[in-house]
Amino acid sequence: MTYIAKPAVRHPGLGANDLGLHMRDYEGTISTLCAGCGHDSVTAAIIQAFYELSIPPHRIAKMSGIGCSAKTPAYFVNEAHGFNGVHGRMPALATGANAANKDLYYIGISGDGDSLSIGLGQFCHAIRRNVNMLYVLENNGVYGLTKGQFSASADVGSRSKRGVPNKSEPIDPVALALTLGATFVARGFSGDKQQLLPLLKAGLMHKGFAFLDVISPCVTFNDHVGSTKSYLYTRHHGHELVPVDFVPIRSEISASYEKGSRTSITMHDGSMVRFRKVPEDYDPTDRLSAYEHYRSLQNRGEVVTGLLYLDPGGEDMHDDNATTATPLAEMAYEDLCPGSEQMDALMEEFR
Amino acid sequence: MSDPRLEQADRTNDFAFKIGTVNGTGSASANGLIMQAIFRMGIPCTGKNVFPSNIQGLPTWYEIRVSHEGYSARTPEFDLIVAMNPATYERDIAEVRPGGYLLHDSSWPMAKEFLRDDITFLGVPLGEMCVREFKGARVRILMKNIAYAGALAALLSMDLDVIRGMIQEKFAAKPKLIGSNYKAIELGYDYAMEHFDCPLPIRLQTMDATSDHVLMDGNTSAALGCVYAGATVGAWYPITPSTSLMDAFKRFCERFRKDPETGERSFFIAQAEDELAAAGVVIGAGWAGARAFTPTSGPGISLMSEFIGLAYYAEIPAVFVDVQRVGPSTGMPTRTQQGDLAAVAYASHGDTKHIALFPANPEESFHMAVEAFDLAERFQSPVFLVQDLDIGMNDWMIPRLNWDDGFVPDRGKVLGAAELEKIEKFYRYMDVDGDGIPYRSLPGVHPKGAYFTRGSGHTSRGTYTEDADEYTEVMDRLRTKIDSAASEVPAPAVQMREGATMSLVTIGSCDGAVREAADMLERQGLPVNFLRVRGFPFDTLVPEFLDAHELNFVVEQNRDAQLRRLLVTETEVEPARLHSVLDYGGFPMSAAFVAGEVNEHLGRAPEETKVRPAAERPEGAVA
Numbered sequence: 001m002t003y004i005a006k007p008a009v010r011h012p013g014l015g016a017n018d019l020g021l022h023m024r025d026y027e028g029t030i031s032t033l034c035a036g037c038g039h040d041s042v043t044a045a046i047i048q049a050f051y052e053l054s055i056p057p058h059r060i061a062k063m064s065g066i067g068c069s070a071k072t073p074a075y076f077v078n079e080a081h082g083f084n085g086v087h088g089r090m091p092a093l094a095t096g097a098n099a100a101n102k103d104l105y106y107i108g109i110s111g112d113g114d115s116l117s118i119g120l121g122q123f124c125h126a127i128r129r130n131v132n133m134l135y136v137l138e139n140n141g142v143y144g145l146t147k148g149q150f151s152a153s154a155d156v157g158s159r160s161k162r163g164v165p166n167k168s169e170p171i172d173p174v175a176l177a178l179t180l181g182a183t184f185v186a187r188g189f190s191g192d193k194q195q196l197l198p199l200l201k202a203g204l205m206h207k208g209f210a211f212l213d214v215i216s217p218c219v220t221f222n223d224h225v226g227s228t229k230s231y232l233y234t235r236h237h238g239h240e241l242v243p244v245d246f247v248p249i250r251s252e253i254s255a256s257y258e259k260g261s262r263t264s265i266t267m268h269d270g271s272m273v274r275f276r277k278v279p280e281d282y283d284p285t286d287r288l289s290a291y292e293h294y295r296s297l298q299n300r301g302e303v304v305t306g307l308l309y310l311d312p313g314g315e316d317m318h319d320d321n322a323t324t325a326t327p328l329a330e331m332a333y334e335d336l337c338p339g340s341e342q343m344d345a346l347m348e349e350f351r
Numbered sequence: 352m353s354d355p356r357l358e359q360a361d362r363t364n365d366f367a368f369k370i371g372t373v374n375g376t377g378s379a380s381a382n383g384l385i386m387q388a389i390f391r392m393g394i395p396c397t398g399k400n401v402f403p404s405n406i407q408g409l410p411t412w413y414e415i416r417v418s419h420e421g422y423s424a425r426t427p428e429f430d431l432i433v434a435m436n437p438a439t440y441e442r443d444i445a446e447v448r449p450g451g452y453l454l455h456d457s458s459w460p461m462a463k464e465f466l467r468d469d470i471t472f473l474g475v476p477l478g479e480m481c482v483r484e485f486k487g488a489r490v491r492i493l494m495k496n497i498a499y500a501g502a503l504a505a506l507l508s509m510d511l512d513v514i515r516g517m518i519q520e521k522f523a524a525k526p527k528l529i530g531s532n533y534k535a536i537e538l539g540y541d542y543a544m545e546h547f548d549c550p551l552p553i554r555l556q557t558m559d560a561t562s563d564h565v566l567m568d569g570n571t572s573a574a575l576g577c578v579y580a581g582a583t584v585g586a587w588y589p590i591t592p593s594t595s596l597m598d599a600f601k602r603f604c605e606r607f608r609k610d611p612e613t614g615e616r617s618f619f620i621a622q623a624e625d626e627l628a629a630a631g632v633v634i635g636a637g638w639a640g641a642r643a644f645t646p647t648s649g650p651g652i653s654l655m656s657e658f659i660g661l662a663y664y665a666e667i668p669a670v671f672v673d674v675q676r677v678g679p680s681t682g683m684p685t686r687t688q689q690g691d692l693a694a695v696a697y698a699s700h701g702d703t704k705h706i707a708l709f710p711a712n713p714e715e716s717f718h719m720a721v722e723a724f725d726l727a728e729r730f731q732s733p734v735f736l737v738q739d740l741d742i743g744m745n746d747w748m749i750p751r752l753n754w755d756d757g758f759v760p761d762r763g764k765v766l767g768a769a770e771l772e773k774i775e776k777f778y779r780y781m782d783v784d785g786d787g788i789p790y791r792s793l794p795g796v797h798p799k800g801a802y803f804t805r806g807s808g809h810t811s812r813g814t815y816t817e818d819a820d821e822y823t824e825v826m827d828r829l830r831t832k833i834d835s836a837a838s839e840v841p842a843p844a845v846q847m848r849e850g851a852t853m854s855l856v857t858i859g860s861c862d863g864a865v866r867e868a869a870d871m872l873e874r875q876g877l878p879v880n881f882l883r884v885r886g887f888p889f890d891t892l893v894p895e896f897l898d899a900h901e902l903n904f905v906v907e908q909n910r911d912a913q914l915r916r917l918l919v920t921e922t923e924v925e926p927a928r929l930h931s932v933l934d935y936g937g938f939p940m941s942a943a944f945v946a947g948e949v950n951e952h953l954g955r956a957p958e959e960t961k962v963r964p965a966a967e968r969p970e971g972a973v974a
Contacts, residue, residue, distance in 0.1 A: 081794035092631025100641030328583035329640030350565035
């Protein structure tokens with residue numbers, strides 16, 4: 001029940017972050033999702049990402065649409081505003097909120113029904129607009145709340161719980177995001193927190209639209225033999241393209257890497273994303289190369305994960321608009337109203 | 352039969368004419384020139400653009416009514432028609448009132464079957480003259496338009512200096528074009544002076560009735576209202592007839608909201624992928640604390656309805672400007688109607704009800720646009736500014752807009768960081784003040800202000816619920832809140848006449864026609880009172896007025912009497928007291944239609960409706 005507060009027990013192994021806040025300060029209410037739901041693992045990783053990045057909780061805006069995934073913003077960062085809008089329309093709400101206040105950290109949580117069916121248009125256009133946000137798609141191939149219908153991301157041949165195979169071609173959100181020009185494209189697996197955490201952190205610090213598809217199995221309706229979005233299937237077919245680490249600007253770079261096998265990309269704010277063991281023919285900052293690599297692995301039947309593409313350019317929709325530095329919602333009325341003199345002059349032009 | 356021309360001996364500054372052309376040929380600028388020249392001569396005038404949903408090649412008309420009394424409604428009685436489109440000759444010729452005139456291009460012969468002997472044909476070889484005087488097909492077509500303006504100047508006694516001045520202003524940046532435009536004006540003017548008995552009995556005479564006025568359409572003025580209200584976020588999906596509103600907003604913002612040195616802009620316009628997204632952007636921006644709006648039309652309102660319900664239930668300010676066009680479905684996009692009244696009042700599923708403002712002209716569009724943002728933030732709810740194509744896209748003569756620099760926007764109950772710091776716990780939907788309006792907080796301001804906004808069932812504390820009592824508590828408060836807006840929306844406009852027992856009740860752009868009809872009826876011995884609804888939920892003055900009259904004619908522009916339906920639903924008035932007068936074919940309403948419907952309903956014989964001398968009319972003037 002979302003209104004039940006968690007007991008105030010602090011994890012003994014975790015100290016305070018740079019803001020003096022503890023992991024507990026980034027938690028939300030208790031999840032009402034099914035036990036073992038992949039989404040809860042994503043939530044846990046999100047909590048840790050915010051905590052480790054030392055982002056002030058009230059500077060976070062949590063956006064979602066409708067569905068199991070859309071409930072999850074209630075389960076992290078209690079001291080942040082959340083907006084659980086209407087089905088498939090979170091991108092529009094996030095665009096508007098970001099237009100009004102560009103200084104907040106926007107995280108949007110969506111699902112495959114929310115993003116790839118009812119909200120496919122909104123998803124695409126948020127990418128085109130390059131809204132500065134981390135867009136997490138908790139992808140389980142199935143409609144949970146309405147009890148197990150296939151979603152648009154279900155693979156051909158994937159079987160429902162009753163054994164019926166899906167015959168429609170899936171919509172692949174990663175390929176779509178790459179094609180549409182998303183400036184950050186990644187995929188994680190809810191069962192691999194070690195990989196998910198740096199992806200979330202890099203996505204949150206990325207300026208522009210960061211897309212993170214997370215294979216997040218539905219334990220109730222899509223975790224059986226024959227499903228291609230199950231824990232087992234993903235573990236067997238998962239292929240981490242390139243392991244990455246995220247090094248925030250504040251942290252001292254101390255991790256050691258094998259020489260000659262890494263690529264570091266500095267992000268707009270000076271943070272760094274480090275790719276380890278990058279294959280020679282793959283450049284994660286080149287959209288075409290990323291796309292080709294992704295497709296070739298996918299054709300081999302592998303569930304490609306990792307940070308696939310990153311445009312470190314650091315521009316977003318406000319740069320395109322040349323929006324003023326002060327967030328629009330914080331502008332003083334006096335600076336927005338042209339006043340009587342301008343009105344009088346303007347009236348002369350309508351004579 | 353007497354010569355009808357004799358009956359209209361003095362029609363100075365009191366006539367209507369229209370110009371029929373082909374769209375996409377540049378006639379709009381010539382028509383604008385004529386309209387503006389009349390206005391600058393100090394004579395009250397109104398222009399109505401009757402255009403097709405098309406870019407090039409279809410018939411289009413521009414109607415101008417000149418009225419020294421200041422009547423602004425459309426009149427379908429044309430004293431003069433400029434027929435520049437052979438495809439519509441037949442129709443145009445048939446529409447000239449007996450005794451009137453038809454100006455046409457005589458470069459080609461007019462078919463004999465079109466001729467009428469009760470009107471005067473004025474042939475001017477416009478095409479021929481322009482072929483002779485100008486080079487290039489495009490220039491010839493454009494100059495032909497200017498040349499008919501010249502002929503009209505002679506026929507109607509327009510001030511040539513005014514016209515020349517306007518051409519100079521218009522082409523200040525392209526002086527080369529001034530000469531050719533002058534020449535075209537003179538071609539038409541000289542020909543008419545030489546061949547016709549100029550000016551005609553319908554003629555213009557300089558007045559001083561427009562110096563305090565401007566010519567403006569309602570989309571422009573509403574956009575200006577958004578700018579002055581401090582709106583910073585606009586989202587839209589292009590749709591006729593609202594598109595020019597966002598065009599104007601953008602133009603004004605580029606001028607007033609852009610730092611001349613840095614180029615930084617204090618506005619954000621999102622051209623969304625559809626109206627659903629446009630509504631979402633506006634609601635997201637309102638949630639985050641910006642004043643945001645979207646201009647749209649009926650089909651857009653249909654698409655936005657789900658989001659409108661969210662804004663109502665989650666209590667988020669948002670301004671929707673509905674420039675109504677003819678429905679249902681795609682309907683007639685370039686024709687006017689008031690078909691969205693019911694849709695707007697209760698848009699979205701479940702129990703919803705919305706605040707709506709109904710301007711009657713571009714002046715009110717401006718002021719009500721400003722007011723819409725105040726109401727949206729005060730009541731934390733969607734607010735609709737409901738105008739129509741006639742207001743939004745036609746040229747109206749309105750008093751110069753002025754601005755009070757002392758204006759302070761009402762941002763409603765928003766808790767700032769200091770206030771949040773002081774309170775023990777913030778509950779988003781708690782009725783703290785007992786007025787049905789809770790306090791809200793904006794994201795990013797203070798950790799204590801955080802809450803989870805949702806369209807699902809919620810308690811007054813802002814938490815999720817499926818409990819009947821908790822749900823009902825919030826819903827009941829919402830009803831109280833929106834109903835309390837009745838006294839905050841603009842009060843109805845009322846005009847009382849001595850001896851009146853009946854009334855004309857109307858809304859929006861019908862205002863001019865209905866007021867004029869009331870004058871007509873009074874001249875015919877039937878004084879009627881007048882009320883125009885300006886806001887929803889209805890002010891208590893509205894039912895009081897209706898109850899005080901034995902019969903109220905409810906005049907509106909839709910088939911299903913939507914205003915009447917709202918009045919019956921929302922007030923206790925006896926339905927039998929409300930008789931509908933409906934005109935919904937897509938043209939702005941005329942006074943003659945309204946008066947005719949009233950007379951017909953009352954069974955008044957034609958002799959009863961003859962204009963009576965002032966001495967026989969009931970005492971008393973307009974209140």
